[in-house]
Amino acid sequence: MSNGRGDSVRVERITKRYGSKTALDDVSLDVAAGEFISLLGPSGSGKTTTLMSIAGFVLCDSGSIVIGDRSMDGVPAEKRGLGFVFQSYALFPHLSVARNVSYPLEIRKLPRAQIKDKVREALDMVHLPESEYGGRMPESLSGGQRQRVALARALVFEPRVLLMDEPLSALDRRLRETMLLEFRRLHRELSTTIIYVTHDQSEAVSMSDRIAVFNNGTIQQVGTPYEIYNSPANEFVAHFIGEANILPTSSYRGDGVWLATGPGGEEVAVPGSGVDIVAGAQYSLMVRPEKLRVVPPGQGSLTGTIDDVVYAGDHRRIRVQTPVGMMFVKADDTAAGATVVRGAQLDLGWEVADAIPVQRQRAG
Amino acid sequence: MLARISNRLLLVFLVAFLAAPTIAVVIVSFGNASVIQLPPKGFSLQWYGKVLTDPAWLAAIGRILMVSLLAVILAGTAGTMLAFAIARGGLSATTRKVFQVAAIFPLAIPPVVIALGGYTMWSRLGITNSIWSLVPLYAALGCPFVFLSALGVLEKVGTDLDQASASLGATRSYTLRRVTLPLILPAVLTGCGFALLTCMEEIVIALFLLGGHSETLPLKIYASLNFGVAPDIAAVTTLQIGLAVAVAIAGAVWSWLRQRRRQLVSHGEIDHDE
Secondary structure, three states, rough: OEOOOOEEEEEEEEEEEEEOOEEEEEEEEEOOOOOEEEEOOOOOOOHHHHHHHHHHHHOOOOEEEEOOOEEEOOOOHHHHOOOOOOOOOOOOOOOHHHHHHHHHHHOOOOOHHHHHHHHHHHHHHHHOOOHOOOOOOHHOOOOHHHHHHHHHHHHHOOEEEEEEOOOOOOHHHHHHHHHHHHHHHHHHHOOEEEEEEHHHHHHHHHOOEEEEEEEEEEEEEEEHHHHHHOOOOHHHHHHHOOEEHHHHHHEEEOOOEEEOOOOOOOEEEEEEOOOOOOOOOOEEEEEHHHEEEEEEEOOOEEEEEEEEEEOOOOOOEEEEEEEEEEEEEEOOHHHHHHHOOOOOOEEOOOOHHHEEEEEEEOOO | HHHHHHHHHHHHHHHHHHHHHHHHHHHHHHHHOOOOOOOOOOEEHHHHHHHHHOOOHHHHHHHHHHHHHHHHHHHHHHHHHHHHHHHHHHHHHHHHHHHHHHHHHHHHHHHHHHHHHHHHHHHOOOOOOOOOEEEHHHHHHHHHHHHHHHHHHHHHHHHHHHHHHHHOOHHHHHHHOOOHHHHHHHHHHHHHHHHHHHHOOOOOOHHHHOOOOOOOHHHHHHHHOOOOHHHHHHHHHHHHHHHHHHHHHHHHHHHHHHHHHHHHHHHHOOOOOO
C-alpha cells in the first residue's frame, strides 16, 4: 500500500450536498502511493470539496476515504496525519517562522533538541535558512516566502500524503514558475503522495503524474497529461485542457470520414479518427489548433473565410469561419503561400488521427 | 498657507471645545477654596485628601470597582462566546443576524429601558436594593463592546487557521489555546476596557435599582450635587478621568510593547524559542 514515504489514497463513491446543491456526485478516485495527482476543474466543480473530504475538513453524506490501508471513517482531521498547504498560506500570524514550523512537532511532544533539528532541516529544504528566517514574523515575509514556510510546516512532521489547495494562485507568474519547480523537486526527493488542487491547466499539465478533471461535481476523466490532452473523454475535457476546435458530427461514415454538421444543419464530410467509438453515442470531432494546417487551395478538407489574424511572434493565430463553425488555427509563418488577411479564403487540412472523436456533452 | 493656518485654528478650537469641561473640572479639583472657583486662587490637594479619607467616598469607589470588574469578567466571557457562536457556529444567515442584533441590543436601547426592565425583573424575584443586582445588567451593557471587537477579529482571521492547526495535528481545544485565543485577546481586552469605563460611569440603572440605599460612585456624585457643587466632586471626577486615561495609556503601551517585541523577534534579538 505504501512505497517509500507515500501512502495510497482511495476515494470511494463520495457524495456531498449543500442544501439542494450537489457539490460531489458519486466521486471515486484512486491515487497511487507516491503519485503526484492534480485535481483540475473550474470553480465549483468539486475539486476542492474532494480535497477537503480527504483532509477531513468536510464530511461527506456518503462514501468513504481510505488512506494507506486505513479507513478514514470517523477519523477527525487532526488524527489523519496529512500535510495541507492552503491558498492563503494560513501561517499563524502571532508565531515566528520557526514557531510556525515547530507547531506540529510541539503537538507531537518531540524532545526540544529534535524539534530544533527538524525545524532547521525543513526550512533548509525550502531554502529559508533558519538562522536568517527562523525569528522573522510571517507579516515580514513576501508571498513566496510565506508559501515556503507553509510548505515547510506541512512537511516537517513527514506526512505520507500532502494535500495542496491552489497554493500558487496568490503569487505572480514568475514566482509561480519557480515554486512549481520547487514542488517537483520536493516530490522527487520525498516521494510523498501529493494531491494538488488547481484551476490552472498549465500547472496541472506541467507537474502531475496524472490529472483528474472535474466538472459539476463529477470526475470527467483521469489520466496522464498526455492522455488528457490527446484523447480527451468528452468536449468539456477537450475545452478545459488546451485549446480545441469542436466539430459536431452526425455520423461516422467509416474509413476515417465523418459527417460534420454546421449550425444550419448542412453536412460536410471531414477526416477524423474512428478509433474507440461506441455505437449509439453522440460524438464531436476535436482538432487542436496546432494540428490544423493551411494547405494550397483545393487540397483542404474545409474551406473558410478568414475572420481575424493575430500575430504572436513564433506563430499566427487565425480565426476562420467555415461551414461547420468557427475554427482556430495556430499556423507557422510559411502558411503554404496563402494570403493570410481578413476576408481571404483559406483551405484547412488535417490528419485523420488528429481529429479525435469526443463524446458530445449532454445539454444542461 | 492661510487656509492651512485657519484649518489648524479650527482643529485647536474643536479640541479645546471638546476638552474644556474636562480641563475645567481638573483645574477646579486642585483648588484651595471651599467652593468651586475657576480659576482657583491657590493650589492644594485638600479635596483629594478629603475624598480619599472619607469612608463614604471610599466605599462608593470600592462598590463601583467591584461591580464593574465582576460585570466586565462576565461581559468578556459572554461577549467572546457570542462572537465565537456567530463567527464559527455554523448558524444559518438568519439566525446569525438575529443573534448579532440581540448581542448589540444593549447599546441601541436607552439605559432607562434596561433600568426599568431590570428593576421589574429583580423586584419580581424579591431582590431589591442589592448592589449585586447591578452585575448582570452591567454585564449586558458591556457585552456588546467585547462582542463587536472579538467578532471583527474572528471574521478577519477566518477558518483557515483553525483548519491549518487541525491538519498539523491539533485538537480543537489546543487550537483554541494556542492560536485563536492569543489572536483575539487584544481585541477582547480592548472591548473589556470600553466595557469597564461604561460600567464605571453608569448612573441610570443604579438609580432605579439601588434607590440611594447603597451608593455606587456615580450615584454618590449625583447625590452630593443635592448639597451643592463642592470641589470634592471635582476631585472624584478627576480620579475617574484619570482611570479612563490610565486604561487608554495601558492599551497604547501594551500594543507598543507587542509591536516592539515583534520587531525584536524579527531581528533575532530575542530567542524565538521562548
